[in-house]
Amino acid sequence: MKKKYLALLILLLLVPFTKVNAEEINPIKERLALYKKTATITQIPWFYFAAIDQYERQIREDEPLISISFSGEEWYGISNLSEDSRLAAIGVHNGIGKDGNNDGLAEINNSEDILYTMAMYIMNFGVTDDAIRKALWAFYQKPLAVKTIVQNARIFALFKTNDLPERAFPLPQHFNYSYRSTWGDARGYGGRRIHEGTDIFADYGTPVRATTYATIEIKGWNRYGGWRIGMRDINNVYHYFAHLSGFEQGIEIGEIVKPGDVVGYVGSSGYGPPGTSGKFPPHLHYGMYKDNGKNEWAFDPYPSLRKWERQ
Template identity: 65%
Template structure:
């Protein structure tokens, strides 16, 4: 009886996971169709609309179909106290809300209206890359926001889709490696501090792989991390790979990487000036940092590593 109950429990868990994955896939398909529809009527590249929406979704943890949220006083017009949604009222009060679905209203919660409004804002600056980046700067007034949206737009453009959810473990599973949760452990080099990551111990030269789709933001020497590389992914998470023995050839800042792509090799560099090595056993330090649109902080990567390790 207990075995039967356990079988049913496992079945329902798998069914729920499958349904959730299917719902996410359907939502991704719906979003991408809206991006491309808005591009057709506005001429604003769909991949920029997708990148803005993805950035807003991550910094606001928004689960709506489209997560672009403009300030109400801008959308309705500062003198539109009653927030009338009719295009006539919004134009009268100099609001920027637009009607994207042809119903005569500019609803800030309607996905088509949201996308058409931000597309209209971008196109008012012009449609080339520099014009769009200037529009993003004037809106966000934050270099990292503009850079992140620009990078993600390039990824979507390159792969021609937004369905880029694959994940990979940082080292190939057929290599010998070991790791445990070391988040928060004390570190002494350079002053008292905590360990902001997980150490994956492996032999010299073990390949180190990108865990997600992302863009290389930094590459080179760091006094603490030695030879290190930093990659920001589509979820606005910065992945930090440190203590490398070396980098994969022909990788440069600004390059796009994908899950499983080799980016470097396990070493023991760091804790000193460029070239310092051997002060600890060879391992990969893997860190993850989340940006919320205002600041960036480290969080424990151990659960993410476990999930990636369990995937085929």
């Protein structure tokens, strides 16, 4: 018996150990390969698949390789009570599930089948940008969802990748500034309310920078925030920059920005009609708002600011 165990041990030692390369199992690169494969088959640009998948990843609690989801009734057909994934059965029951890997099955949790099914859904409307927008509206029935996906598709297309992890602190670190956690502090102008952000105090004219890859959605005057800019990033987060003294030249609604791009300058505008300034010391009010597909809510940006400051 001992000889058998010894022989087994020797055999195990002789079997070469295969080291798994982290790059080989990088889910971001694996997703990109799947997007491009589906794009090649369907002629729908890969960045639309990336944007749809990215949007859904932010509204799901789990994180599968591909986050696009369909209800069982949509996928299998409302009368397919056994959820038979054979293509013939799905067709009989008028389901939309498709076979993306040619195995004869349309599996609701298979990444290739999911992407191919979404592609076929879109192709019912066409493959032009306008047709894809119509398909997105029919699928989501939510203006913000459609806008977010289209904006993110433009970002992925511009930078030619879905791997965009970089972030930046909103003020250049060689400028003087100070801040602390002011989330939830009381504010009185316009009625009692809580402070939904972090105030970063700095001199007039200090450059204000984009913190992430995003699309400018709002630019102009607000009686609370003064001159302000709002932008939405690829993670369904809206970033709000307020009390500016002015905007960077060329920054307009619809423009795409990347981390570190200057978008405006620190000021003390706000709390009154357009042009009101000087009612408080100059600072940047920075706020963050998360969208989950159903609701949008403010959350404390202080932890993110501390993290970006150390990068």
